[in-house]
Amino acid sequence: MKARVFVTLKNGVLDPQGKAIGHALNNLGFASVGDVRQGKLIEIELAETDEAKARVEIKEMCEKLLANTVIEKFDIELKV
Template identity: 65%
Template sequence: MRARVTIMPKTGVLDPQGKAIGHALGSLGFAGVGEVRAGKVIELELSEADPAKARAVAEEMARRLLANTVIESFKVELA
C-alpha cells in the first residue's frame, strides 16, 4: 500500500522558502500571488495491507521522523 505524507509549516511559523518563492514569482511577472507556503511530500511503499494499520504506521513515521511536529503539521493519504 502507498502512503503519501504531506508536511507543511504550521500557521504562524516563518517560511523563508515560501517567501523567496513568492518574491521570485512576482519578479517573473506573475501578479496576484498572495502568501506562498513551501512544504514537502514523502511517498512511502508500505507492506501493510490493512488501510487502518498502514495509516497508523505512516502517521507514527511522520511523528517520529518525517515531520518536526513543533513547527510542522502533516497529513497522511493512502493510495
C-alpha cells in the first residue's frame, strides 16, 4: 500500500514562504493569484495491507514525526 501524507500549516499560521511564492507569481503576470500556502508531500510505501490499520499507523507517524502539530496539520491519502 502507498500512503501520501500532506503536511500543511494550520490556518492562521503565518507562512512567509507562501507569501513570497505568491509575490513571485504576481510578478510573473499571474494577476489572479491570491493567498498562497506552501506545504510538504511525503510518500510512504507500507507493507500493511489493511487500510484501516494503515491509516492508524500513518496517523501515529504524523503525530510522532512527520508533522509538528503545534503549527501543522496533516491529511492522509491511501492507495492500495
